[in-house]
Amino acid sequence: MEWKILAIDASILIHQFHCAVPTITNHKGDEISVLQGLFQRTVFMLQNGIKPLYVFDGIPPENKRFKDTKDGNVQFRRRINPAPTIGSDKWKDLKTLLNYLGVPFIQAPSEAEATCAHLVLKNVAWGAVTEDMDALPFSCHRLIRNLKAEKKIKVQEYNLDEIWKQLNLSREQFVDLCILLGCDYTSKIKGLGRKKALKMIREYKSIEGIVRVKSQEQIPPDFDYVTARRQFLSPVVAEVNLEDLKWTKPDDDKIRHFLCREKHMREVRVNSVLQKLHPPKKQKTQKRKSTATEVSPNKQTKMSEFYPAKKMVHPNKSTPGGPYPQCSDVRGIDRLQP
Template identity: 25%
Template sequence: MGISGLLPLLKDIQVNRPLSDFAGQTIAVDAYVWLHKGTYGCAPDLATGKQTTRYIDYAMHRVRLLQHYHIQPYIVFDGGPLPAKKGTEADRKKRRDENLARANVLAAQGKHSQAREYYVKCIDVTPQMAYQFIKALRAGSVPYVVAPYEADAQLAYLERTGLVDGILTEDSDLLVFGCKQVLLKLDVVASTVSCISRSDFASMASGSSGGISLFGWSDLQFRHMAILSGCDYLPSIPGIGLKTAWMLLKKHKTVQNVVRALSLEGKKKVPEGYLEAFQLAEKVFLYQRVYDPTQQMLVHLTNPPNDEEWDAETEAYVGE
């Protein structure tokens, strides 16, 4: 989930802060992060069809923790499947099915501890499970929204339009979507979070522990680096991670130049049609469809261009 290696790369600008620092703010929360983590304690029950509400108890405990510190939670749910992630979702389903089969075999052999490890890996949060969380939120008058497609784009839109002050998630993609204040690693015991502020990107000089400098880099350059390294919408060119993507962009300036140079060099195999696929992936980060709670209608994350590059295929790819 997210951009592999991005959070460790940015560890120099991650600041551990008490929840009390965010009192009076509205913080949007990725609902499925809490729901997924909540399933860890009841994975065998869920996988074998037994009734449990432990995952709801887990999520609501965190809602109440934010409220205790006078933070208004705004819970955001994933919606329908996004065409751009068809391949990613298919791979995840295949892994879940394999893990369920292994868990059932181990459970039948009486190896319940080992089986539990695989049950945890096979759980998928269903719309029915999300609805149980929604009912609990309604009972507590906690605001929420179901995104038309992915929660990430919806979270970014809420922050961009000023409806929330920051995002609480575990997904590094939010930084690629351009979010300004991303909160991670909620510690319920210490009541702290790790905060990444986009304004601190410029302080990452070449001497940083991540080994890269983002000084002077634009949102576009950062986004291109992340997509080149591989994301949910596009696998990376084999052998290219974040640091290599950063070096290539620093040297060649544009993605088009990077792809051309790699093709001429011949050391790394560039998949056929990669540049076109890259451009489609970037459109998902820029123009994915979201719900505007103020206007009560579907809109694009940002207004798409009015040119020949925006066709029906692209429209479907970012969410009809």
């Protein structure tokens, strides 16, 4: 099996598991949705030839977290993900589980998707798994979405080099296009859709050129594209070498004790997931042949073994031949091709 290292945006998965309906609780009433979801998803990836490398969010930039309203109050630009913070009990539980599973993880200094993109850029990871499309302007050259355990869901792969080529844009122009279409770090110019924004970037080459031809009423006062561009082109990331990472064999006993005894997860469920990592080996049975007839005793003797028959072909008929057409439907994890 050829293993692939994938940098996983942990905060996205944690948010998905936390918002899952219905919420999973143990018999004590403690929520274990995130813990159980991370356990099952990690085993699914290990089972399918993936070495997951989890990346946790750090402190987000100020211009992402807060936004001034008209009445002078401060509000969040978007709902904060319920991701565990460093030092919290939930974060320690996830760290403990990943250690027992033998899977490494990284604490990003800022945005997790930025560090994931950097790991792909430095060839530490084969691809990055996140639902946040901001990974593309962070120069994530291979973005994987919809990597779930459901076989019916098709995995989506985005190749940044092909996107640049098809759009006929440089890296800097692509970043400006993403800012115009909307990102987490600034507001956007109203009235610019995908086609119009792409046309204007190709014509004026940058946001500065577009701003010069736009009236000041069309440019919002909080349109800080310069800071947003700098965050995409020079992000704060964690520097990690491949030699620093280590995947080890999962410790089944410690996993069972932690999940079943300490977190009170159902033992039947835990064992059923762990069994996926240890599929039963197929034993090759060698049939004993009879010394008298040199034929397996379990095999029924055919008439043709005593009286060989020849097939007769009518001279006016031709034997059918030629291969049948074959088709394949690539789904799920099979979408990840080198």
